[in-house]
Amino acid sequence: MPTLSEARLKALGSTLQQAKIDYRSLTPMADTGLAHDHVWIHRDADDWVARLPKQSQMNLPPEENLAYQAACYERASQGGHTPRLQGVLPPSESLPRGALLVEAIRGRLAELPQDLPAIADTLASLHRQPLPRHRPPLLAPKSPWQAMVEEVSLQAKWLDDAQLPSSIHLRIQQELDLLPSTLDDAAATLISFDTHPGNFLVKDQGRAILVDLEKCRYGLPGIDLAHTSLYTSTTWDLNSQAVLSLDEVIAFYRRWQTAMAATPDIVLPSVNTLIACRRATWLWSLTWCAKWRAQHLQRQDSERRGEDWSAELTDAAVIDHVRDRVEHYLSLPIIDHVHSELQCLQTAL
Template identity: 45%
Template sequence: MLSAQESANLRLYLEQALQCDLKICQLDDKGLAHWHVRLEGTGLLARIPKQSQMGLGPRDNLAYEAACFQRAAACGHVPRLDRVIYPTDQLPWGALLVEEITGSPANSPDHMAAIMQALAAIHALPVPLVRARAPLLSATDPLEAMLGLVRAQAAYLDHPLISEPSRRTLKMRLEKLSQTIPQACDGLEPRLITFDAHPGNFLITPTGKAVLVDLEKLRYSYPPLDLAHATLYTSTTWDVDASFALSMAQVVHAYEVWISAAGTLAAPYLAGFVPLRELMWLWSVTWCAKWLTESVKPKQASGAGGEDWSQANSDAALIQHVRSRVDDYLAMPTIHQVLAELNTLDRLFAPAH
C-alpha cells in the first residue's frame, strides 16, 4: 500500500494537475504491477506503476501503457484514457488517469462468453503498418519472440523449491514444443493481443459486457495466446477475486464463442489453438519460477525503472496469495492436470481442422 506520505504527495500532485480539490481512495492491492487510486467524484482511477513488466524506464513505461489504451480504444471493451501524469520526484513512476468502470469481477465460468467476445473485438482491430506499431511490441517473428521469452524464463526452473519431476517435465515439454509448433503457426498474421487476458483483468458491467481494465502488455502477436490465457487453469485461478476452474466443455465453449465472434478472422488460427495454448501455459509456469527467484530480492530504488518483482512492493496478503498460486502451478499434480487437458483438446480440435 502507498504510505501516508506517498498518498498525500499523490493527492497534492493530482490537485495541482487537475486544478481542483480531491478526495482519493486507494483500492485494495490486487496486482504486482500497479496501485489503483479512485479520484472521488471524477469518475477516474489513477493507475500508478510499481514497476515495468516491459522492463522500461518510468517515462517509456507510461508511454507504452498509454499506447495500449489508445490502440485498443476503438474495440469498446477498454476504459477511456483521460491523461498521462508524467514522473516527478513525488510520483517517480507517474500515473495514468483512466475511466473507472462500474462492474463486478469476472468470477464465474458464466462470464467466459463475454470475455471471449471482448477479445474478439480487440483482435479484429485494424493492424497498422509495421512502422506505425511502435511503441507496442511487434516482432518480425512473433513465435520465435514468444519462444525466446519462455526459454529465458525457463532458466529459473532450476530454483531449489521446484521439484525435479516438475523441472524435468516442463523442460521436456518446452523442448518438444519448440520442434513442433512452427508448423502449426506457419503463415499466421499478427493481430493486436492483450497478452494478459486472465479473467481477473476484466470487469463485467451491469449490461453483461466484459471490459479489460488492465492494459499494459499489449503487442502484435497471435490471438490464440489470449484465448489460452483467458481459459487456462493457471489463469482462471490466479486472481483472488476472480477464481474458478473451467470444465473441458466450458473451455471448448469459450473457444467456440471466440470463433463465432471473430468470424472470418478465426479460420487461420484454428490449427494453432492447442500448441499456442501449451506455449502460453509454459510462459505462465516459467514466469512462476522466475518470480520465486526475483521476488525475494530487495526493492529497487524509487523510479529506477525496469522489472521489480520484490515482495516489498506489495501487501503481505497479496504476496501470500501469489505464493500459493505459484506453488500450485509448479506442482506435479497441476502439471499433469494441464497436460491431460491439452491432450484432450488436441483430440477435439485436430480432427475437424
C-alpha cells in the first residue's frame, strides 16, 4: 500500500494548480522504493508521473537534488529509452523537497532473462551518446575509475558500524583488496549508475525503458552492465527476481557490445575493465548494505537536508524486504557465489 499522506497529495495538487498545470486526477502509486514517492498525474493529453523525493541518494539539498535529477532525465532521454522531463516543482513549505514531473510510461516490469537483450540495447543508447563539453551538474570525475573506488571505500567505512560477523567483514575486505588501483582503458560515458532490473519497464513493442534516473554521471559503462546482471541486482526486486546463468550473463554483455559497435569510433572496454567494474559495483552494493544496516533505525532528518535512510520514510513491508535482501547479500554463501561467478566470467567473456 502507498504511504503518501493525504496532506502531501493535496499539496501536490495545489502546487500543480499554482503552476497552471492542468490535470484530471492524481493517483498515488505503490511505495516500492527508498528514495521517492510517486503519483500518477492523469491528464487529457498525455499522463505524467510526479517523483516526490523522500531523500537525496546523492546527499544533495532539495533544490540541488531536483536540478541534478532534471539533468539526468534531460540528457538520458536523448537516447530515446527513458522518460522525458516535463517540469520541476521547486521546494516549498508544503512540498519541502519539491517534485520532478516526467513522462508516464505504460509497460510491464522487465522479466529476466528474456528482456535482457532489450535492456542491453537501452544501456547502449545511454553509453554511445557523445560527451557534452559542459557536464555539470552531473558528476564527471577526471578519473572515473578512481572515483568509483573512492566511493566504494567511503561506504566501506560503515562496515565497522554494521555489526557484521568478523568472518563476513574479513571476506568483504578481501574482495576490496582485489580492486585494481588503475585501469588503462577506463573511458567515461553517460551512465545511469542504478540499472537494477526493477528500474525498467517494457513497452508493447519490446522496447525497454529505464524509468528511474537519479544518479546519472559520466563514468564507466561496465558499472551499468554489472548493476543490471549481478546477483545482488537481479534478486533485489520482488516482482522481477531471477538468478542468471553464466551463459545468460555472457549473452547480455555480448548483446551490449554489438549494440555499441554499431556506432563508428566506439572503443569497447577490455574484459579486464568489465570485470573490474563488475567487482566494484558488487562491492558498492555490499558496502551500501552495510551502510543501510547501520543507518536505517535512525530517526528521519526533520530538516530534509540530503541523504536519509530512516525506515520512518518508507512502508514497513518495503523495509522488511530490504532488510531480508541486505542480510542475504551479506551472507558468506552469497559472497562466495558472486566471487565464483566473477572468476568464471574472467575467462569466459
